[in-house]
Amino acid sequence: MKPLAFIHSSVAILAAAWMGYAPGWAQTRAVLKPEPFAHYVEYFNTLAPETITNAVPDAAAWDWLQREIPWFSCPDSEVETTYYFRWWSFRKHLVSTTNGMVITEFLTPVRHAGAFNTISCAAGFHLAEGRWLQDQSLLDDYIHFWLHGQAGQPEPHFHKFSSWFAAAVYDRYLVTGGRGFTTNLLADLVADYAAWDQEHLTTNGLYWQFDVRDGMEESISGSRTVKNLRPTINSYMYGNARAIAQIARLAGKPAVASDFAARAAKLKQLVEDNLWNADAHFFEVRRPDGTFSNAREAIGFVPWMFELPSDTSASLVAWQQLNDSQGFSAPCGITTAERRHPQFRTHGFGKCEWDGAAWPFATSQTLVALANVLRDYHQPVVTRQDYFDNFLTYVHSQHADGKPYIGEYADETTGQWINGVNDRSRCYNHSTFADLLITGIVGLCPRSDNQVTIDPLLPAQVWNWFCLDGVKYHGHQLTIFWDRAGQHFGRGTGLVLLLDGREVAHRAELGPLTGMLP
Secondary structure (H helix, E strand, O other): OOOHHHHHHHHHHHHHHHOOOOOOOOOOOOOOOOHHHHHHHHHHOOOOOOOOOOOOOHHHHHHHHHHHOOEEEOOOHHHHHHHHHHHHHHHOOEEEEOOEEEEOOOOOOOOOOOHHHOOOOOHHHHHHHHOOOOOOHHHHHHHHHHHHOEOOEOOOOHHHOOOOHHHHHHHHHHHHOOHHHHHOOHHHHHHHHHHHHHHHEOOOOOEEEOHHHHOOOOOOOOOOOOOEEOHHHHHHHHHHHHHHHHHHHHOOOHHHHHHHHHHHHHHHHHHHHHOEEOOOOEEOOEOOOOOEOOOOEHHHHHHHHHOOOOOOOHHHHHHHHOOOOOOOEEOOEEOOEOOOOOOOOOOOOOOOOOOOOEOHHHHHHHHHHHHHHHHHOOOOOOOHHHHHHHHHHHHHHOEEOOEEOOOOOEOOOOOOEOOOOOOOOOOOOOOOOHHHHHHHHHOEEOOOOOEEEEOOOOOOOOOOEEEEEEEEEOOEEEEEEEEOOOOOOOOOOEEEEEEOOEEEEEEOOOOOEEEEOO
């Protein structure tokens, strides 16, 4: 029998091999060193027995994290711990298959999954999170799996859930700058959009979906069998159309770009005209008989995830409900339905109810939408403090028995995970965290051009310092740090952007900052 240390070493080498590493990999961090963060992985590895092992086992977790993720440090130890925990957890879901690498949601096999235990519901979140890894071959494989995984055809389970897949592919391009890979997907994404048209488009131009196929079963507004018009799938299809138009422009296909830009514009108008309940001041589900559900649900924030509503739209009043204790504000998270509704939390317990409990999936969507509202809309309703407060509540929620934990969904008042802390719920890969911190709190706003835009949603007086180091962006390595007094990192005061270790932009106070790539 080989010594355990040898086995662990061999596993680490194998894990590095499939990620494409060679000995002497380049150091990508300009300010932070990895060693001070090793204790996180040592601690996480003790949280629970490793009953399921995929491509990168716990023994190789530290080796993988050192190579793959941007380092982050801040004065809030809970935020910092959660950041590394979520990457440690994400790594558990990387599976090496005969079709390349894929990403799962559940660690344990589930009946509604497809090949290799894959589920498409959170594929958009998987791409959002994974786009910040150093080696992008994982996401190359994962994208091809969904589009070509069944003998060159789309994986049969791809449309089992609604998806903003094309939008996520384009958003990934904004980070990687991988123009060729992205444009080569254009025909596949156009065909996928046509498949959704065939399956879910109604005669009025909007899309229908069952709540369960939105991944949001047992909701107040929805049904497992009724073809409702939902803000979710219609916003996703708008985002997908807009993304395909952008990808077509990159590919030099102006006719395709014009077609999909027109589709997006038409769908935008239809959503605003038909899914906005003027009496409730909220985007709501509309039933086949034409009536509204008369239930404000977190899915009503989803249109802003893709910036569908106009900046001048009166619909911005919907955001008043975010911090209303009778709306969506609860002690342990953003609820999935308004708390004042008479059917709030009435659909049972432990059967994936979306009738009010706090789901990390919906929280991630709402925070992405809120970031867009704060940056790109003129409104007096919500503030950056609101973003930070809700982000911190999300951080606090990711615990069980005082230890880091991410599960399916939680009681909005006690924080207890409703499906328990068993292997099925553990490390549930159905939401984002690193992407919210990178694009929201730190404020790196991905773009298609050579401008690097930093716009932190962190309120000015909250932290005296933070650093995000080793962000692979358009083929370069970015470092973003804030040091109010210049004493923590010893690299100067203020907000600083480093490009490949060289300062390219600086401002004295926390706020918007721009720099240029070569």
